[in-house]
């Protein structure tokens with residue numbers, strides 16, 4: 132896959148309405164080593180986002196919000212993970228009226244994007260459900276307007292191969308937050324209740340790195356599932372536990 136970069140970047144995928152960054156800029160993101168480089172990359176690649184982030188210290192000082200928008204556009208998912216309750220909320224489009232639950236439209240998304248931009252917010256996360264399962268995913272990204280936000284997509288990795296990763300990069304997605312819930316296939320697949328999920332997640336990690344997408348791993352930790360020794364010997368050097376999600380488990384993330 133690594134040797135096919137130049138060929139793929141010369142062949143824009145159909146249906147891509149977002150003006151992609153030049154090839155050398157895309158490739159440049161694979162060599163980012165520190166925060167300064169990341170800022171310079173952002174300044175060149177998404178200047179509007181850079182300007183908003185530059186204003187963050189002043190906004191904080193003024194008591195204004197710099198919130199990250201965590202947008203659950205739809206709850207559709209192909210997995211049934213042990214800890215998840217998302218299936219209780221999912222309503223197919225055809226059942227909207229009967230259920231009394233209206234789903235988001237693209238006009239809603241455009242309005243949300245506009246209002247967030249006017250508030251000076253710069254970080255937008257598409258979550259779910261499994262966002263990459265959505266047929267209208269590209270339309271959703273376009274409605275958000277990736278030129279205005281540092282755009283992250285959550286994913287369980289099942290639908291994320293190299294070709295898709297390159298496409299995500301081209302339509303303006305900057306980072307993938309990928310779920311990884313075990314350092315063995317057995318642990319991950321059991322928790323995700325999906326045989327093959329670990330192999331797909333590993334494929335997704337390789338795909339993101341080779342396509343130049345930023346990547347962060349997200350691990351749900353339950354009291355009964357903390358294997359400190361395993362984490363210590365997995366080669367990780369910066370595991371952190373930044374926030375409590377529910378009383379029984381926490382979100383553990385690591386950027387790659």
Ligand code: SF4
Pocket residue numbers: 208209210211212215216217259260261287
């Ligand atoms: S992949 Fe995510 S949304 Fe889907 S069941 Fe698992 S935790 Fe829930």
